[in-house]
Amino acid sequence: xxxxxQDPRHKITKRGQNVTFRCxxxxxxxxxxxxxxxxxxxxxxxxxxQNEAQLEKSRLLSDRFSAERPKGSFSTLEIQRTExxxxxxxxxxxxxxxxxxxxxxxxxxxRLTVL
Amino acid sequence: xxxVTQSQPEMSVxxxxxxxxxxxxxxxxNNYYLFWYKQPPSRQMILVIRQEAYKQQNATExxxxxxxxxxxxxxSLKISDSQLGDTAMYFxxxxxxxxxxxxxxxxxxxxxxxx
Numbered sequence: 001x002x003x004x005x006q007d008p009r010h011k012i013t014k015r016g017q018n019v020t021f022r023c024x025x026x027x028x029x030x031x032x033x034x035x036x037x038x039x040x041x042x043x044x045x046x047x048x049x050q051n052e053a054q055l056e057k058s059r060l061l062s063d064r065f066s067a068e069r070p071k072g073s074f075s076t077l078e079i080q081r082t083e084x085x086x087x088x089x090x091x092x093x094x095x096x097x098x099x100x101x102x103x104x105x106x107x108x109x110x111r112l113t114v115l
Numbered sequence: 116x117x118x119v120t121q122s123q124p125e126m127s128v129x130x131x132x133x134x135x136x137x138x139x140x141x142x143x144x145n146n147y148y149l150f151w152y153k154q155p156p157s158r159q160m161i162l163v164i165r166q167e168a169y170k171q172q173n174a175t176e177x178x179x180x181x182x183x184x185x186x187x188x189x190x191s192l193k194i195s196d197s198q199l200g201d202t203a204m205y206f207x208x209x210x211x212x213x214x215x216x217x218x219x220x221x222x223x224x225x226x227x228x229x230x
Contacts, residue, residue, distance in 0.1 A: 031216060042119075042206050042220030043160075056215040091160070095216060102148060102216055106160040 002026070004107035006092050012113045013082055020078045021110045025094030032075050033104060034067060035091040036060065043091055049075060050097065082114045117142045119209050121221035128197045129229055135182075136192045136224045138207030146212035149183065149190045154223075155203040163205070166190065168212075197228045 005024045013019050025032050030051050035043035046065070047057045051072035061067075064082075069075040079086055089111050093104040118141045128134035140149070151163040166174045166183050173181050178198075182191045194201055204225050208218040 033217060035218075040222070042208075042222050043218070045217035045219070048215055048217060056217065058217075093218075097216070102210060102212075103150075103162055103165060104216070104218060105162070106152075108159040 006107040018080045023075045023092030029094035031095045031097045033093040037089040087114045119221040123224045125225045127227040133195045138190045148210045150208040151192045152206045153203045202228045
């Protein structure tokens with residue numbers, strides 16, 4: 001059983017460019033979460049999916065951010081027109097709803113640096 | 116809205132000794148889960164221990180145990196026989212039962228285990 005994987009692990013981009021991150025959850029997990037973690041802080045919730053449906057979005061998720069989870073498998077998080085304030089670690093987590101546990105398992109994260 | 120507070124930004128402990136990390140939270144919910152996650156330097160976040168609020172018995176996982184005081188809204192983590200590999204950021208997290216499942220994290224405590 002492989003864990004949650006994220007790609008790329010690191011991304012450096014220039015302000016104004018678009019970036020896309022991918023998350024592959026644990027295979028049987030039907031819930032998928034995106035969090036953002038800035039230096040010295042705990043992760044903050046961005047959005048989550050139940051299968052392919054995006055059910056909740058945080059106010060942190062501005063119009064420049066979009067997330068998808070086609071077919072309820074992997075997910076992508078896109079940031080358009082990046083700003084320096086978008087620099088952070090983007091974490092993905094997955095869990096199995098209805099399996100008797102709500103424990104979330106995290107991926108290694110994608111560290112974004114916007115120059 | 117729920118909040119999680121970790122009042123100790125940094126702590127250190129000698130190898131083989133015991134250390135306790137503090138966490139308090141604020142919620143009006145009666146059913147919820149509490150977690151401690153560990154984030155080693157440059158590595159992914161992993162679950163240390165979880166506690167269901169309806170369970171009076173404190174959770175234990177090998178050298179890790181919690182002191183859950185529901186009335187006081189306190190959830191401390193005790194690490195016994197500290198090992199060098201316990202050096203990490205430790206995050207306390209709250210999750211409402213039956214909600215969308217997003218975790219609310221504290222700011223973390225940086226634990227250093229010294230030889």
